[in-house]
Amino acid sequence: xxxxxxxxxxxxxxxxxxxxxxxxxxxxxxxxxxxxxxxxxxxxxxxxxxxxxxxxxxxxxxxxxxxxxxxxxxxxxxxxxxxxxxxxxxxxxxxxxxxxxxxxxxxxxxxxxxxxxxxxxxxxxxxxxxxxxxxxxxxxxxxxxxxxxxxxxxxxxx
Amino acid sequence: xxxxxxxxxxxxxxxxxxxxxxxxxxxxxxxxxxxxxxxxxxxxxxxxxxxxxxxxxxxxxxxxxxxxxxxxxxxxxxxxxxxxxxxxxxxxxxxxxxxxxxxxxxxxxxxxxxxxxxxxxxxxxxxxxxxxxxxxxxxxxxxxxxxxxxxxxxxxxx
Amino acid sequence: xxxxxxxxxxxxxxxxxxxxxxxxxxxxxxxxxxxxxxxxxxxxxxxxxxxxxxxxxxxxxxxxxxxxxxxxxxxxxxxxxx
Amino acid sequence: xxxxxxxxxxxxxxxxxxxxxxxxxxxxxxxxxxxxxxxxxxxxxxxxxxxxxxxxxxxxxxxxxxxxxxxxxxxxxxxxxx
Numbered sequence: 001x002x003x004x005x006x007x008x009x010x011x012x013x014x015x016x017x018x019x020x021x022x023x024x025x026x027x028x029x030x031x032x033x034x035x036x037x038x039x040x041x042x043x044x045x046x047x048x049x050x051x052x053x054x055x056x057x058x059x060x061x062x063x064x065x066x067x068x069x070x071x072x073x074x075x076x077x078x079x080x081x082x083x084x085x086x087x088x089x090x091x092x093x094x095x096x097x098x099x100x101x102x103x104x105x106x107x108x109x110x111x112x113x114x115x116x117x118x119x120x121x122x123x124x125x126x127x128x129x130x131x132x133x134x135x136x137x138x139x140x141x142x143x144x145x146x147x148x149x150x151x152x153x154x155x156x157x158x
Numbered sequence: 159x160x161x162x163x164x165x166x167x168x169x170x171x172x173x174x175x176x177x178x179x180x181x182x183x184x185x186x187x188x189x190x191x192x193x194x195x196x197x198x199x200x201x202x203x204x205x206x207x208x209x210x211x212x213x214x215x216x217x218x219x220x221x222x223x224x225x226x227x228x229x230x231x232x233x234x235x236x237x238x239x240x241x242x243x244x245x246x247x248x249x250x251x252x253x254x255x256x257x258x259x260x261x262x263x264x265x266x267x268x269x270x271x272x273x274x275x276x277x278x279x280x281x282x283x284x285x286x287x288x289x290x291x292x293x294x295x296x297x298x299x300x301x302x303x304x305x306x307x308x309x310x311x312x313x314x315x316x
Numbered sequence: 317x318x319x320x321x322x323x324x325x326x327x328x329x330x331x332x333x334x335x336x337x338x339x340x341x342x343x344x345x346x347x348x349x350x351x352x353x354x355x356x357x358x359x360x361x362x363x364x365x366x367x368x369x370x371x372x373x374x375x376x377x378x379x380x381x382x383x384x385x386x387x388x389x390x391x392x393x394x395x396x397x398x
Numbered sequence: 399x400x401x402x403x404x405x406x407x408x409x410x411x412x413x414x415x416x417x418x419x420x421x422x423x424x425x426x427x428x429x430x431x432x433x434x435x436x437x438x439x440x441x442x443x444x445x446x447x448x449x450x451x452x453x454x455x456x457x458x459x460x461x462x463x464x465x466x467x468x469x470x471x472x473x474x475x476x477x478x479x480x
Contacts, residue, residue, distance in 0.1 A: 020178015027200065031254045034202040037195070037274075039267065041480055042185065044192040057479065058406050060472060063456035088479060096189045100480050109197065109278055109398075110309065116195075117271045120480060126458065129479020130406035141407040144449075144476030151268065199398055215397065216324050218390060221374035246397060258398050267480075278398060284376065286390075287397025288324035299325040302367075302394030 008084050010068045012059060014091040017101055026083050026103045033082035033105035037112040039120050041100040043093050047142075050135040054094045055142075060128035064088070071122040075104075078118070079111040086119065088129060118155055124148040165241050168226045170217060172249040175259055184241050184261045191240035191263035195270040197278050199258040201251050205300075208293040213300075215248045215257070218286035222246070229280040233262075236276065237269040244277065246287065276313055282306040318348065318383055323392035329362040339385055345370050346379040348389055367394055400430065400465055405474035411444040421467055427452050428461040430471055449476055 009025070011017075019040060026036055045052055068086050075081065082105035089099055102119050106112035131142040167183070169175075177198060184194055203210055226244050233239060240263035247257055260277050264270035289300040318337040322330050337343075337351055353360045369376060371390045372383050383389050400419040404412055419425075419433055435442045451458060453472045454465050465471050 018178065019181040020176065023177040023196075023198065027198075027254070031200075031203040034200055036198045036200070038181075038198075039271070040181065040185075040194045040196075041267065042189075042192055042194070044265070045189040059479070060403070060405055060453070060456070060474065063453055063472070066456050067458075096185070107202070109199065109275075113197070113271060113275045117268075120267060124480040125477065127479050128405065128453070128474060128477050130475065131478045132406070141410075141475070142478040144478050217397070218321070218323055218371070218374070218392065221371055221390070224374050225376075282398040283395065285397050286323065286371070286392060286395055288393065289396045290324070299328075299393070300396040302396050 007082070008069070008072055009086070010065060010072065011085075011087045012061070012064055013087065013089060016089070016098060017087050019098070019101065022085055022087065022101055022103055026085060026105050030082060030105060033107055035106045035109040035112040037104050037106075037109070037116045039100075039102045039116050040098055041120075043095050043097050043099060045095045047133060047135075050133075050137060052095065053134045053136070054092065054097075055134060056092050056132045056139075057088075057090045057099070058130045058132070059088075059090050063128050067127045068123065071119055071126060074122070075115045075118050079106070079115045081106055081111065081115055084115075084119070086123070088123075088127070090129070121148070121151045121155060125152045165239075166227070166230055167241070167243040167245075168223055168230065169243075169245045170219075170222055170248060171245065172247060174247070174256060175245050177256070177259065180243055180245070180259055180261055184243060184263050188240060188263060191265055193264045193267040193270040194261065195264075195267070195274045196259065196261045197274050198256055199278075201253050201255050201257060203253045205291060205293075208291075208295060210253065211292045211294070212250065212252045213292060214250050214290045214297075215246075216288045216290070217246075217248050221286050225285045226281065229277055229284060232280070233273045233276050237273045238265070239269065239273055240264055242273075242277070244281070246281070246285070248287070279306070279309045279313060283310045317385060318343075319388050320348070320352065321388070321390040321392075323390065325393045326362060326365075326368065326391055330356075330359055337389070342382045342384050344379065345372065345377060345381050345383060345389070348383050349379075349391075363391065365393075368392065369394060399467060400425075401470050402430070402434065403470070403472040403474075405472065407475045408444060408447075408450065408473055412438075412441055419471070424464045424466050426461065427454065427459060427463050427465060427471070430465050431461075431473075445473065447475075450474065451476060
């Protein structure tokens with residue numbers, strides 16, 4: 001694998017990102033990893049029955065990057081991964097806009113799927129991001145979902 | 159969801175595809191599905207210790223499309239999915255070239271991950287494609303892997 | 317008449333893409349296989365390989381599946397796509 | 399002195415992004431919380447919410463974790479990114 005492209009790319013930004021560019025970066029100069037799995041999360045137009053118009057994402061600068069790097073490091077201990085990219089946007093986002101991208105390359109597809117889902121599951125419960133939704137009933141901080149806590153817990157009992 | 163874009167896109171082609179374009183198609187006019195998971199498989203430069211120079215992909219025209227549609231239909235019975243794209247290339251492919259793309263959109267990320275991996279696992283053991291590798295020791299039809307059979311079996315015991 | 321297709325390594329081993337079986341009544345996949353070997357004794361080894369898969373009208377089937385005249389039958393090795 | 403940050407709904411409830419605790423020796427997270435409430439009694443309800451998370455030097459910690467002078471302490475609601 002080329003030494004010009006670092007194996008981990010962890011970015012917090014307000015700007016949008018390009019899914020295709022990110023995949024190209026994961027694949028460029030990388031003929032060892034046959035599998036690439038990506039996850040992309042976007043702002044949905046609905047949540048718990050409310051019309052959502054957009055949201056504001058707050059984070060804890062410094063801790064966010066550390067926390068994501070910790071999650072990626074843990075994934076690297078569990079699976080033999082090639083390259084990993086995690087991009088998370090902050091600030092104001094409209095319906096349909098991309099929020100988060102996770103990309104993992106691997107020799108084997110099973111590991112790429114598992115590692116990508118692991119990173120998302122822990123990002124959801126460990127990384128210091130908070131969403132405030134703008135709905136037709138005003139602004140409201142999102143409540144954390146117990147389903148997310150449960151998903152992360154399931155990895156520990158494996 | 160727009161009625162202009164069909165929910166299933168299943169394509170067999172010799173031409174390459176663009177990962178970014180495919181994601182855009184999955185996301186365009188689709189503000190209900192917050193999660194998009196993609197898998198992309200490429201020609202690796204190594205297999206069982208042999209240098210691989212490229213491969214030729216043969217398929218069973220007609221049955222291939224039917225088989226992929228069956229797999230996608232089964233996934234739709236198991237999970238509530240938005241859009242599904244499956245693209246598989248045939249013909250001669252060089253190292254690093256894209257072979258297969260699976261993209262799934264969903265309201266919930268867990269379903270998108272599971273459905274995408276399910277489709278890949280069954281594509282590997284049910285869809286009539288065969289790879290012939292060109293290595294430094296000549297051309298050779300690939301043997302099916304028992305690990306692939308086992309992966310597909312695991313879904314049945316769920 | 318049943319149309320019979322062969323694919324990949326099996327196609328190369330038999331040196332045949334496509335043939336037909338002259339039958340006027342239903343036969344099982346296993347019977348069709350034996351009829352093919354009867355007409356081409358040199359195919360016996362390749363066609364009795366345990367790992368071969370069979371499709372009728374482009375759906376995977378087992379050896380006891382009934383093939384009717386005008387059906388499309390295919391034999392091929394385990395698949396290796398993706 | 400310990401620097402203290404608040405985020406999201408908690409930041410809004412306290413109407414405070416950042417404050418400091420004047421301590422010259424180590425305290426536990428729980429003691430730090432009580433000292434903050436002592437200086438700002440109106441914060442009591444928000445700061446004793448069971449679901450709050452705590453980080454010291456940008457790592458998640460439990461209530462018995464030791465905070466030293468010059469450490470960075472933060473309180474915030476359960477996270478909701480991704």
